[in-house]
Amino acid sequence: MKSKSSSLTREIIIKPKTGWQIINWKELKEYKDLIYFLVLRDVTSLYKQTVLGFSWAILRPFIKMVIFSVVFGGLAKIPSDGIPYPLFVYAGLVPWEYFSTSLTKSTGSLITGVGIYTKVYFPRLILPIVPCIAILVDFAIALSIVFILMLKYGFAISFTILYLPILILLMILFTAGLGIWLSALAIQYRDVTHGVQFLVQILMYAAPVIYPISWLPESYRIYLAIYPMYGVIEGFRAALLGQNAMPWDIIGMGAISAFVMLISGAYYFKRKERIFADVA
Amino acid sequence: MNDTIIKVDNLSKRYRIGVQDVIHDSLIASIFSWVKSPISNFRRVQKLSKFNGEDGQDIIWALKDISFNVKKGEIVGIIGRNGAGKSTLLKILSRIVEPTDGQASVYGRVASLLEIGTGFHRELSGRENIYLNGTILGMTKNEIKENFDEIVEFSEIGKFLDTPVKRYSSGMYVRLAFAVAAHLNPEILIVDEVLAVGDAAFQKKCLGKMSETAKSGRTVLFVSHNMHTIQDLCDRTILLEDGKVAIDGDTSDVIKHYLQPEMMKTGESDLTDNFRSRKSPGKLRAKAIRILDKNDEICSTYEINDPINIELDITNVNDNGFAVSFLIFNQQGALVYHIRSQDGNIITKNLGSTITVRMTIPRLNIIQGRYSVDVWLGNHLDLLEDHVESTISFEVVNRGHSKVPLRSIIHETGKWQIIKN
Known part of the structure; x- marks a missing residue:
């Protein structure tokens, strides 16, 4: 057996820690292979033994689109900024589905991963982050359908699509930040796993998934802008469909709060990390 | 000393064990406590991680002031009755749980094997699980790639490599899991009782591989209830009793002491x-x-x-x-x-x-x-x-006619006859 261990001999001090801890980003990088295989596990195992396989990634938002179009677009007559309601709602559902699925998985990640981190050491911060990467595959598949819908409704792709990566990054950062917070809470207080379903529901109606922001009074905008998915979803529509201008003010506000959420979440997680194996 | 690779100083670990719930004998009391229960539940859940100084009834010390050093290349056995603190010690040294008090310094890359097959996913194939389990145990992708053929050969799973592991027999599952673990190559290897699985022939093969690893200059901490294994593998053994080091020394002496306690x-x-x-x-x-x-x-x-x-x-x-x-x-x-x-x-x-x-x-x-x-x-x-x-x-x-010791657990003399045609 050849020894190719890249890490240098280093000293590890094991002692009780109290208070706030520094986040060891370098260590996270050293575990990139583990992140890679955990993501691969999530991606490859998700649709194992299903007939439809990855079609589910399309079907889930698609079915919701049909339901929402009938209920909110057809019956409730919610406006959609002149965009055909199915296309309007689907463009919002693509980032929304990513957010809700990743957040639920991320919240439960320490509970489902208990068999691993009570047996082996690795930076536990990896666990809530993994679903946020793995669900990107579903997200990408669902996103590709937007272009087919755009073709159907006669929408051309404009240069604003180049803004999409910024919005996707914001979406990932916020999801991971909230997921990290909730996972650390859920491992001690299991109520969080039950409550997160309602949280997701509330957050969906708080975000402009089924309605346009123009439908809300102007004065609400500034408050809702704190919630990053608000800017992400509206931004997605602007970038893809090019009907409205990019709402940079809302996106900027959202970016700040996503960043605060991620950093505070990571520090809270590190502070709680030492008790995970004891309380799990 | 320069060649000390693990240094343990006054390590202690405290756990809170569940306290019995109060049982109410009247409906009113039950309803009242049900209304109050979110508050008391919250306190109880919070108490899992908070200790207020007082050593109440529900606190146990799994480890109390443990100190010892391990030198580079040593193979140290850890023995003791159930609940003596062996697993807690390994978990602290593996950085899975944090000590309550004291300190341990570890110089080098640690791999811990407290269980085999950690993180195995039922739906994934043997091949996918080798990579997943390997990285969980701390190997890099390249290290697994280099050893991949060897791992597959060692596990004897052959053509089932691309079958989901949920279709494996339990023997195959264990062989694959151990094959990955056997190819770990860290500076310090921490092993809990994991050899007590699998069939006898495979166990023997694993022991061979373990001692090969151990003898190649690696430092090994090894917990087992099987004194033969400890005797074969370890030069030095630590006996834990009630969370404390009872004796630490030459394996034969420690085992002798453990098996024939003078107090008994x-x-x-x-x-x-x-x-x-x-x-x-x-x-x-x-x-x-x-x-x-x-x-x-x-x-x-x-x-x-x-x-x-x-x-x-x-x-x-x-x-x-x-x-x-x-x-x-x-x-x-x-x-x-x-x-x-x-x-x-x-x-x-x-x-x-x-x-x-x-x-x-x-x-x-x-x-x-x-x-x-x-x-x-x-x-x-x-x-x-x-x-x-x-x-x-x-x-x-056994004062019987044969001087060869019996190797079974129970004994049966049997009723013997010579049958002539």
Whole structure:
């Protein structure tokens, strides 16, 4: 057996820690292979033994689109900024589905991963982050359908699509930040796993998934802008469909709060990390 | 010293064990406590990670002021009874749980093997699981790639490599899991009792691989209940007792001490003393225990197939009756006899408060070696009243015609005949 261990001999001090801890980003990088295989596990195992396989990634938002179009677009007559309601709602559902699925998985990640981190050491911060990467595959598949819908409704792709990566990054950062917070809470207080379903529901109606922001009074905008998915979803529509201008003010506000959420979440997680194996 | 690779200083670990819930005897009290329950639940959940100084009833010290050093290249065995703190020590050194007090310094890359097959995913194939499990155990993708063929060969799973592991037999599953673990190549390897799985032939192969790894200059900490394995692999052994280091030294000496504790009496033993490991939630008490031979004389050495009598004096007997169990363990810690008064058709009601029970094994069908006896006392509902471990020990010898020791757990002379045509 050849020894190719890249890490240098280093000293590890094991002692009780109290208070706030520094986040060891370098260590996270050293575990990139583990992140890679955990993501691969999530991606490859998700649709194992299903007939439809990855079609589910399309079907889930698609079915919701049909339901929402009938209920909110057809019956409730919610406006959609002149965009055909199915296309309007689907463009919002693509980032929304990513957010809700990743957040639920991320919240439960320490509970489902208990068999691993009570047996082996690795930076536990990896666990809530993994679903946020793995669900990107579903997200990408669902996103590709937007272009087919755009073709159907006669929408051309404009240069604003180049803004999409910024919005996707914001979406990932916020999801991971909230997921990290909730996972650390859920491992001690299991109520969080039950409550997160309602949280997701509330957050969906708080975000402009089924309605346009123009439908809300102007004065609400500034408050809702704190919630990053608000800017992400509206931004997605602007970038893809090019009907409205990019709402940079809302996106900027959202970016700040996503960043605060991620950093505070990571520090809270590190502070709680030492008790995970004891309380799990 | 420069070649110290693990340094443990006064390491302690405290756990909170579950406290019994209060049982309410009225509807009003139940409703009131149900309304209040979110608050008390919150306190209880919070208490899992908060300790307020006072060492209440529900706190146990799994480890208390453990100190030792391990030098580079040493293979150290860790032995002790269940609950002595072995696994807690390994978990702290693996950085899975944090100590409550004290400090340990580890110089080098650690891989811990507290379980085999950690993180195996049922739906994934053998190939995918090799990579997943390998990275979880701390290998890099390239290290696994280099060793991949060797791992597959070692596991003997061959053509099932691309089958989901949920379709594997349990033997195949264990072989694959161990194959990955056996190819770990860290500076320090921490191994819990993981060899007690799989069939005998594969176990032997794993042991071979382990000792090969161990002898290639790696530092190994190894927990096992199997004294033969410890003797084969380790030069030095640490005996843990109640969360403390009882002895630390040459493996043969430590094992000898562990298997024949001086405190464990032979022949007759007084149980009124405070025993190290006694659980007595009830009033019933075991007072004394004696082992007698066929002539009713106290004796500590028996031959295979001899009869043996165990007498137990019990006090505080209640008129509702009681139940007694004798649990007899061999040197490897295997329970060879579990003998219960419930199976013995005796009437235990209305006998007065102090009595003596006598149990006879008409024929000892166990092999040569030393055996220890645990006593378990229960009430008429079979609920625990008093449990004392290692109350007394006795020796079984084989004065039969063959000098080769028996290797089974139980013994059967058999009824032999020569049949001529």
